[in-house]
Amino acid sequence: xxxxxxxxxxxxxxxxLVAAVVIVLAVVCxxxxxxxxxxxxxxxxxxxxMDGQERERFALSDGEMERTYTNHGxxxxxxxQSGELRVAEADCPTQDCVHTGTIGQAGQSIVCLPARIVxxxxxxxxxxxxxxxxx
Amino acid sequence: xxxxxxxxxxxxxxxxxxxxxxxxxxFFPLSLAIPIPGVKLGLANIVTVFALYALGPAxxxxxxxxxxxxxxxFAGNMNALIFSLMGGVTAMAAMIALFxxxxxxxxxxxxxxxxxxxxxxxxxxxxxxxxxAPLYYLPVLLGVSLLTGALTGMVAALLFRxxxxxxxxxx
Numbered sequence: 001x002x003x004x005x006x007x008x009x010x011x012x013x014x015x016x017l018v019a020a021v022v023i024v025l026a027v028v029c030x031x032x033x034x035x036x037x038x039x040x041x042x043x044x045x046x047x048x049x050m051d052g053q054e055r056e057r058f059a060l061s062d063g064e065m066e067r068t069y070t071n072h073g074x075x076x077x078x079x080x081q082s083g084e085l086r087v088a089e090a091d092c093p094t095q096d097c098v099h100t101g102t103i104g105q106a107g108q109s110i111v112c113l114p115a116r117i118v119x120x121x122x123x124x125x126x127x128x129x130x131x132x133x134x135x
Numbered sequence: 136x137x138x139x140x141x142x143x144x145x146x147x148x149x150x151x152x153x154x155x156x157x158x159x160x161x162f163f164p165l166s167l168a169i170p171i172p173g174v175k176l177g178l179a180n181i182v183t184v185f186a187l188y189a190l191g192p193a194x195x196x197x198x199x200x201x202x203x204x205x206x207x208x209f210a211g212n213m214n215a216l217i218f219s220l221m222g223g224v225t226a227m228a229a230m231i232a233l234f235x236x237x238x239x240x241x242x243x244x245x246x247x248x249x250x251x252x253x254x255x256x257x258x259x260x261x262x263x264x265x266x267x268a269p270l271y272y273l274p275v276l277l278g279v280s281l282l283t284g285a286l287t288g289m290v291a292a293l294l295f296r297x298x299x300x301x302x303x304x305x306x
Binding site: 006007008009010011012014015017018019022023025026027029030033049051052053094096099100101107108109111113114116118120 | 166167170171172188214233236238239240241242243246247250260263264265266268269270271272273274275277278280285288291292295296299
């Protein structure tokens with residue numbers, strides 16, 4: 001095999017361009033979610049899906065409550081308090097869902113990969129409830 | 136693809152190093168600082184970048200596959216295989232494309248690879264969950280990939296500088 005070209009080791013303008021593209025992509029993506037979250041009207045609702053199928057939805061204004069979900073051998077304990085929601089306890093190895101913390105804005109979600117459970121916050125029942133239901 | 140004994144040996148050593156780096160990464164859990172599934176340093180990417188320049192795209196891909204399969208086997212977690220494979224292959228495709236441009240330094244190639252890796256993993260999450268919710272994490276993941284990509288690019292640059300006067304890169 002022939003000698004390979006020795007790699008460029010100092011960052012240059014083209015590297016900055018790659019970084020800029022990544023930043024633009026991140027900002028556009030974040031902006032799309034933000035716009036969708038603020039434009040949506042209606043009651044803040046949690047949508048719980050397992051394996052891509054919606055299982056339950058409940059309004060966050062219903063007051064304090066606890067929910068338990070089991071899927072693929074893992075159990076998640078959901079806690080709703082003062083219009084916000086978090087996974088209080090889970091027996092999965094990664095604990096990503098617990099570390100995600102508390103969510104309380106439309107568009108936010110908690111994902112548990114091992115259990116294939118997604119909890120998504122949407123706004124429904126308002127005048128424009130169609131543009132928020134995804135997945 | 137014909138491999139010389141020397142290249143084959145280097146492939147094997149690099150695969151072992153990539154596996155060791157993936158394991159080492161568990162001791163620096165970046166996900167504790169940024170609690171999002173998929174956030175990690177991506178130290179094994181140093182090996183991929185190095186293999187791409189020192190051996191070529193085909194060999195780098197070979198090392199990547201070996202790392203993904205062996206890593207999933209050692210961890211006893213075959214569910215994670217689809218994530219590491221989709222992330223790894225997307226990253227590899229992006230890095231080969233950027234490497235071919237010949238205008239970028241190892242930093243640009245590494246950042247592009249890290250960003251593509253996260254896109255691939257989010258795609259894998261969307262597919263396995265059957266839900267677009269993981270897309271919500273993409274902006275943060277892309278932001279983190281800028282830093283981790285630059286970091287692994289820097290390590291790769293240091294590595295190449297150290298090897299500049301050896302004949303390891305000429306084969």
